[in-house]
Amino acid sequence: MSTAEAIAGTTPEGAATPALAVEGVSHSFGKRRALDEVSFTVAAGEFAVLLGQNGAGKTTLFSLVTRLYDNRSGAIRIFGHEVRRRPSEALARIGVVFQQRTLDLDLSVTQNLLYHAALHGMPRAEARARGSAELARLDLAERARDKVRQLSGGQLRRVEIARALLHEPKLLLLDEPTVGLDIGSRQSLLNHVRGLVREQNLGILWATHLIDEVAEDDRVILLHQGKVLANDRAEAVVRQSGTADLKAAFTALTGAGGTGGEGQERAP
């Protein structure tokens, strides 16, 4: 933390410490190398898109950052706390929305939130208050007592976001949060999360394979076969690759040619 501050060291109170710093992380499953010397940072108040096709290593990276299992090489720091050495400090500062749905279908929305709050050691009254506030913000206040099973796909995702924000994390990780959602729900989810960046200065790592979810100002971390091929603002990535748009840049960088795919929004 101190080194990072010393290097960046222009802003006071350690504000320069990145929300998330991934430093030279590699990971293998047996012989297959899922991540190869991956390095990037996400600053507080930054919307970073981890862009890559299915199987690029996005979920593996999420598993390492959330310490489902440990990275074997390199380091992952959350506001300066290394995940492997100080998991408690690191995990307390992140909120996570996993690709899989992780809500308890047989419990109500509120019960799910209270369970999560308890796992973070939050007092019950505070958890109730925070839960209602987050649900209201996501237009879900009237569904609080309903069983999760009765919610639509978009509503499930919104509940998961409310849950991830319950303990007031400073970094929010979302793994393919829009998978399976219709266009309207996708857009409102994106808008909500972008709003969080503006209003609460949250750092966001948004993993997706959908290029049209990237805005010009976003940081794009292009992950392909476990390697980071680009890591810059979206418009800079496009400029450096000498192409017309991000989709063309993606194709040029990954060499995933021959898809044609006019009007397609997916990464080829």
Next chain:
Amino acid sequence: MTAVQYLRCLRGIVWREALRFLHQRERFVAALVRPLVWLFIFAAGFRAVLGLSIMPPYETYVLYEVYITPGLIAMIQLFNGMQSSLSMVYDREMGNMRTLLISPLPRWYLLSCKLLAGVCVSLLQVYVFLLIAWSWGIDAPLLGYLTVLPALVLSGLMLGALGMLLSSFIKQLENFAGIMNFVIFPMFFASSALYPLWRMRESSLLLYQICSFNPFTHAVELIRFALYGEVNLLALAVVAGCTLLFMGLAIYGYDPGRGMMARRRGAPA
């Protein structure tokens, strides 16, 4: 993290387990019907076949139903432990497990809470079973219902830890059917749950030895003696030792640096 936060976490995990249990009434009924069938049908039929001599902790001749009650209690806990492990494998496949594991509290603590929550559920099942048995005239000394409680907690922990250990090695849900055949049945039948071990020795010395090494036998004996206000020291030592061993291995299995979590994705599909 403060002690209060640890307690809130424990309360939250137990509370969720209780809620889930209440939502699955069929599971509760199934958990009760199984031992009741053994008690009311099997035991009634066998009463005449199997002669029992006076043996501790019993001070007089007892009915066969009375003899197998502790074994059936342990069976409830055995099934409950395996069921929790089934739900852990399910949670892992469905992703719910991740909710638990991203808690900032240490993983060994989270797993211990989960175990304790499972034991609480099994206690509820056991006491309802005892109540039904009691109303049928199959009873123990009144104080025994209290002194059996610590024994139940310990045996519940051992069997729950065994389930958790198995769950850390099972890769997929389908493999679980094997648990039934290869864990529950052998453990139950090769124990003192249904027949005293001296009976077993008469028919096969080898089987007798297997039974006396079976940790489930010791869980049954621990419960049997505790129900009569006595402590079986050997059983206590074996059950406590096995609990520590199984828990240690289960925590190892779920360790982010070593266990199955890291290997899982790499395993050939």
